[in-house]
Amino acid sequence: MLIKETDFGTPKSESKAMVTLEIDGHSITVPEGTSIMRAAMELGTKIPKLCATDSLNSFGSCRLCLVEIEGRKGTPASCTTPVAPGIKVKTQSDRLGNLRRGVMELYISDHPLDCLTCAANGDCELQDMAGAVGLRDVRYGYEGDNHISAKRAGGEENFRFKAKDDSNPYFTFDPAKCIVCSRCVRACEEVQGTFALTIDGRGFASHVSAGMDEGFMASECESCGACVQACPTATLTEKSVIAKGQPEHSVVTTCAYCGVGCSFKAEMKGDEVIRMVPYKDGGANEGHSCVKGRFAWGYATHKDRITKPMIRTRITDPWKEVSWDEAITYAAEGFKAIQKKYGRTSIGGITSSRCTNEEVYVVQKMIRAAFGNNNTDTCARVCHSPTGYGLSKTFGTSAGTQDFKSVAKSDVIMVIGANPTDGHPVFASRMKKRLRAGAKLIVVDPRRTDSVRSPHIEASYHLPLRPGTNVAVINAMAHVILTEGLEKKDFIAERCDPVEFKRWMDFIREERNSPEALETETGVNPEDVRAAARLFATGGNGAIYYGLGVTEHSQGSTMVMGIANLAMLTGNIGREGVGVNPLRGQNNVQGSCDMGSFPHELPGYRHVSDNAVRDMFNKVWNVEVDSEPGLRIPNMFSAAVEGTFKGMYVQGEDIAQSDPNTHHVEAALSNLDMLVVQDLFLNETAAFAHVFLPGTSFLEKDGTFTNAERRINRVRQVKAPMQGKHEWQVVCDLAKAMGYDMSYNNAAEIMDEIALLTPTFAGVSFKKLEEMGSLQWPCNDKAPNGTPMMHMNGFVRGLGRFMITEYVPTPERANRDFPLILTTGRILSQYNVGAQTRRTENSQWHAEDVLEIHPHDAELRGIKDGSMVSLTSRIGGTGLRAVISERMPQGVVYTTFHHPVSGANVVTTENSDWATNCPEYKVTAVQVRPSNQPSEWQKDWEVREDENKRIAAE
């Protein structure tokens, strides 16, 4: 069955005051401010409508939803007329029927009558309304002025006609079918906040225009799909629907891209996905989406997908396709032989943040129970591990404090080292909506990102700090607040540890932490720091959102603590609209951390040295869990290079591309005797592997993802695994072949074991998720329906702890040889290493990684826009195309790492966060020079791309 959410026509009113009225003789009570249309729908009465939909504010343009109100003149539009106490509304009468038919007749007189061959046939609101109002005739004929045909009745060109725009790879825009209801324009404004669409012209000449009437691809359109979803006709239609027809059933599941974790309806025909439509009842996205989740799912059936297990003896041999049994036995024998020769701790594995909680849980269990050590880690090591450390030190738990919805109640939003419009677009849309309604914005980022200034958004303060000086800036802000007496004394006295606060206060008040004293380090105007600090402390609800620009530094953990300090200092914890919110990179980064992927922690963030905790696991798992912490990812590489770590299992991660200092990573991987890769594609890491176990795409998975809000969402199986097995089954088979019995009948059983062993998950089960839609952990006896907001009445650790955050400059400084600082990030259309998005049409927006450089730095080096340059650090060099950009400050260059050949990580260094070893991706001293040839590494890469990825013919 196709899931259809009810459309109430206009948004829900948040008012607490209730109003009772009568509609068609039935009494109904609704919140004040509700439209008559919505009140009627709540009674089950569907008033005809075209321009109204409940994701958009009412507009009142189509005049189809007219009603009669006793004692009032005329026939008001029910979408724009709010309810009033005691009014009596009639939604149907002869007069209303005639009016509606008249309106429809006019609409249809300028609309083609090709319903049978139209892509929206069966999913067209215009068609439905023609039926609903009883339209039987169009008396005006089709010979007159119209937008439908290219030629007029007399044979001359119809200047009003515009051809179909199919420039966007995913949807078409057919102006001939447009009824100019403005839903697309309003969706682009109100929901997405891009303002790419407008209604151009007046009267009969009005039409939807993308950008300056230049077509969708050439315009500012970001292809989020909100307009396509809002369109009531075939005007905006997915190309997949045009090609294949209307879907017949749908399954609600969770997007496999960023940490926002949007809910989608996978709309299907048989086992073929026709389209992904954002789900209105999804807690994270509430019906919105971005270009990745909405459209970039074609990789799941891409021809590069490997669906047969493969093995080889040497990494230069061609791959040989084998049976599952043979591959698993080969891997297990390899691992056992290594352990025999090099010892128990000579093997380990990496769990994936793109896999479900259940899949991740079984991998860490396999490592702890079957490998017999704690050498498990996850890609959170290289992104948000400092968040875990910093927040648990200060608040007592390793997670963000709010749900995404909370931003609608914020008054001052501070975005630090994050680029939500690219990295977390659906959250960015929520944030921009709030900013347009008047909230203030502070951006702390070296680059002038889109958040700093874009249509109808402008940051009150942009603090363009030098990369690596986050801690200095956050300390300076706290210094200003304390020395000017702007701190929330009541909150601190009631909620925080007084001894720690006193100690921290003495430190932060020192003159050396003032914005003036730190200016030489940060490069930020002290007056701006002072003004931003004052605004954050006194502007009402203050919320901090941060990303990898905070964590991926040598002081990443210190900065997270600095952020937590600032939130406590200003009392911005424990209610709606405030909080400390890490924007997680991958869809299940939160989950993979929760599931015990870290080498020092069992599921639920409990240290392996805790005897009571270990005992619990020992009993259920029937093994003796090692009490010593295992190796973290960078330590695994170091140990592999020195020869004490010889075997590795990698689940759905491309460490050869995503981890820093590629030469070092490649040396480590080349030194392994057994590398097992479980993935969809032969990725960069697989070039060094001995066993390839084909994985499943999110469409084939059954399980759960946990997003940045701690929201556990169901990932429902939409189609059967293409390689015939669930990933957790493969992991269980490997564990068994290693001599440890591990088996489950289904993913729900794995979740039951997680709930049994993890206090914060005690109340979670597939059954409960089915009932509730989603659950935010902690979910247990104390919070049976989960916890949307944390630290409401006290911190998890009891009293909040202010931590001393001394600014320690990174050793990675610009110098004569490497005078520029490279910082890395991502862009909207591509995702992480690009394994998924590069295999979709999203590459039309970003076909290659480029190096952004300030005009002055470029001119100094004779670099022209679009010319090839070499990028070198003390570690290595690569070559890519330069783009001159004033978004960059002087002295800083920027690139992304979405394409393997760019080799962005060939130049990044071994430096890492002091507490967690999270790599310092964001600060690398580099030199940039004009160049006309690829680097040595890129030449090697080309060879390996051919050599190491060959598959032997049958």
Next chain:
Amino acid sequence: METSDIVRMANQIAAFFKSYGPEEGTKEIAAHINNFWEPRMRQHFFSYLAQGGKSLDPMILASVPLIRKAADHNAHQGALPKHGEES
């Protein structure tokens, strides 16, 4: 494991906990290393120390007595014995 990495990492930890004074700071440093450093990393640390450890921060040196040794951690061959079999 590169000695330079071990030294860098140890000194970075010291730089953070220095603010907590010699007594609390050394405890925190040792706890951090015990909690997050795999035994072979600690072994490398101790062997560097045995050679004089001259690039190590004095705070690190002061916390050495609290850092756990785990010399025979890798001694077991193959997986650990089943729960209950080891007394």
